[in-house]
Amino acid sequence: MSNGNIKVRFAPSPTGFMHIGNTRTALFNWLLAKKLGGKFMLRIDDTDTLRSKKEYEDAIREALVWLKLDWSEEARQSARKERYEEVAQKLMAKGRIYACYETPEELEFMRKRLLNKGLPPIYDRSGLKLTQAQKEEYERQGRRPHYRFKLEDGEIVWNDLVRGECRYSEKNLSDPVIIREDGSFLYHLPSVIDDVDFGITHIVRGEDHVTNTAAQIQMFEAIGGKVPSFAHLPLLTGKEGKLSKRLGSLGVRELRAEGVEAMAICSFLAKLGTSEAIEPYYSLEELAQSLDFSKIGRSQPKFDEAELKHFNTRLVHNLPYAEVKSRYEISENFWQAIKGNIKIADDIKLWKSICQDELSPKIEDSELTNKGAELLPQEPWNEETFGTWIKALKEASGKNGKELYHPVRLALTGMNDGPELKVLLPLIGRLKAEKRLKGQKA
RNA sequence: GGUCCCAUCGUCUAAUGGUUAGACAUCACCCUUUCACGGUGGUAAUAUGGGUUCGAGUCCCGUUGGGAUCACCA
Known part of the structure; x- marks a missing residue:
């Protein structure tokens, strides 16, 4: 199979070290690109300037290089602000982006109130009902607006490569905040703009993004971009059942220092939670050819570090x-x-x-x-x-x-x-x- | 709480509605005059209550349990 138009991306936010969950996402994207004869790009999602650090970015690159997950193209969100603003202006003109004046404290209070009443904590769109005079009054008080993307009514449907048909009603979703009070962008819109601009055809990511997908599909449509295919991988859980914090901190760097082979990590992660046996693969190419999204289960596999180490020994022997x-x-x-x-x-x-x-x-x-x-x-x-x-x-x-x-x-x-x-x-x-x-x- | 997802050996999974199967781990045995490696074999599971059916792991409803999301994080 070969298709020069296929392109995937790994879009980490440099707010932490490369860990096992991250690696899995990067790996599946890379494998898919390899299998389909497409391209793999690295996108640094550093819209959260407060938490993003050069140190983390370097560590992510280092891990990717060691794992041999090579990329052919690179982008950085913090360098593309003008483009995001240009698109935001258009969406504002179309009424898809609207200003809100609630403070974070007020929003937090509203969420708690709704939750206490047994209601879903969904934003009530009061920003949409504000008159020009009310907005001016807020501005006089020294309040600065943040902006939300207005979700359109109706059901959002997509066919997920792992989860099958997914349906979400806009009623169960909050209009996502896309521009902060200080004018900086949040993840949602820039991600969609980048995916369109860079021609991303497949998005493989964790299950924690499924509800984002519903909102983002509307963004793709709003800016007139082609909606890519989605594959949402079940999240890995820890040994104890919960998504343990240890998993987040189980760094690639540490595993490497302990003698775990890059191919052990890749083989293990690529087959864990699939109907295929977890067996040592000695080349990423071979692993890529064996990739099959239909063999990925929908329940959350447990990741056990001890099992990985054991598997590593088995791989090393051969x-x-x-x-x-x-x-x-x-x-x-x-x-x-x-x-x-x-x-x-x-x-x-x-x-x-x-x-x-x-x-x-x-x-x-x-x-x-x-x-x-x-x-x-x-x-x-x-x-x-x-x-x-x-x-x-x-x-x-x-x-x-x-x-x-x-x-x-x-x-x-x-x-x-x-x-x-x-x-x-x-x-x-x-x-x-x-x-x-x-x-x-x- | 709303929405969505999930539930088979310890673990990862398999099973057009028709004898629950395999892999890893574990245990035993064999090979080694040692520790291992390797080879062979064994133990071990359908969360729970109803329903549909000649027949349910599989379909339907409930319960329980787990997870995700509902952020001016990504």
């Missing part, structure tokens, strides 16, 4: 040598020898160091290990060497099983567990092995 080679200087032999016994890719360094660098051995049973040193055969060594040697040591010492193996492993590697000793021994070599068995640094 990392292709080419991938490993590009990151660590090791031979294919070495990789084959240790791959089944590492938890994270960085453990490669540990085992490489154990085999090649100097190490202070831990001696548990000096009588045994000293004898082992004496019995060590001459090189060349291969995978058979260990078998003959340990057999000789067993006979000489009378030790067996764990009593035999554990002290040997500890002396040779300084570790309680690890790859099979028969593959490790030739890698360590006679020189080091003999010294270590004797308790000497080597």
Whole structure:
């Protein structure tokens, strides 16, 4: 499939670090673009100037680069204010945007009053009924207006790629505030203007945006833009069931630091909550080809960090040598020898160091290990060497099983567990092995 | 409270109205003279009450539970 006109966007607001929820949205967009042969753009939604920070923006880029979710185009909302104002002027002239003079406190009070009466806290549109004289009176009092988008009567319907047909009545929606008292724009309208201007064809985002979608569809229509396709992903929940705060703070940066592979995060997130098995994918391309919105369930999957870590280990065990080679200087032999016994890719360094660098051995049973040193055969060594040697040591010492193996492993590697000793021994070599068995640094 | 969405093993899901299936985790066994890796097998679920039907996980209504939204956040 290929369609040059397909374009999706990832539109994070730089008000926090890249976390698992964010990443999932970015990933699904990227995957969709890849699968359809379209483009993926990055849009920095920094309309909330108070909370937006350069630091967060940098972190988002860093995470995207690490995940290999590359983008071909970029935009920044704070740089497009003139365009938003131009569109807002037109909508005002058409009566789709109207001024309101309530203070945030008054609105809050009204919401509480409605809620207490068991009514939905929907704005009563009193701004719409204001006369010119009343507005002037407010201005004299020093009040500045904020602006709302007027929703038209009727049902708003769209066919969601994940949720199927969605219907919302405007009666259950508040006219969204789109321009603040200080003249700055809120998210809703700029997002729609950008989607139209940049030719966005598909919007993939979290389920928390479904009611926004209803209002935004009217905005698309009001400015004469083509309404894109929507896909609303069920929100991830935490282990405890609630959308935990931990999830928000579970950063990509932290996961990376803990040794979680980018492809583990991507594979896991792409398949969690779908009818497909969560399996390691080793390329985003392959993952993209497997994308199928119809396989996404509608209930909220639980995200468990421990499961991700476990999955990561499974993925690491089968990392292709080419991938490993590009990151660590090791031979294919070495990789084959240790791959089944590492938890994270960085453990490669540990085992490489154990085999090649100097190490202070831990001696548990000096009588045994000293004898082992004496019995060590001459090189060349291969995978058979260990078998003959340990057999000789067993006979000489009378030790067996764990009593035999554990002290040997500890002396040779300084570790309680690890790859099979028969593959490790030739890698360590006679020189080091003999010294270590004797308790000497080597 | 209004609106919308959801409910099957511990977890993620499957099942034209017709024997509840698979994957991950877990457990056991096998392989390893060790820890692991790997292989084989087992345990384990339709939230609840009605209705429709010869027959309901599936359709309808109620209950309970969970989530989203109703911001001068995005």
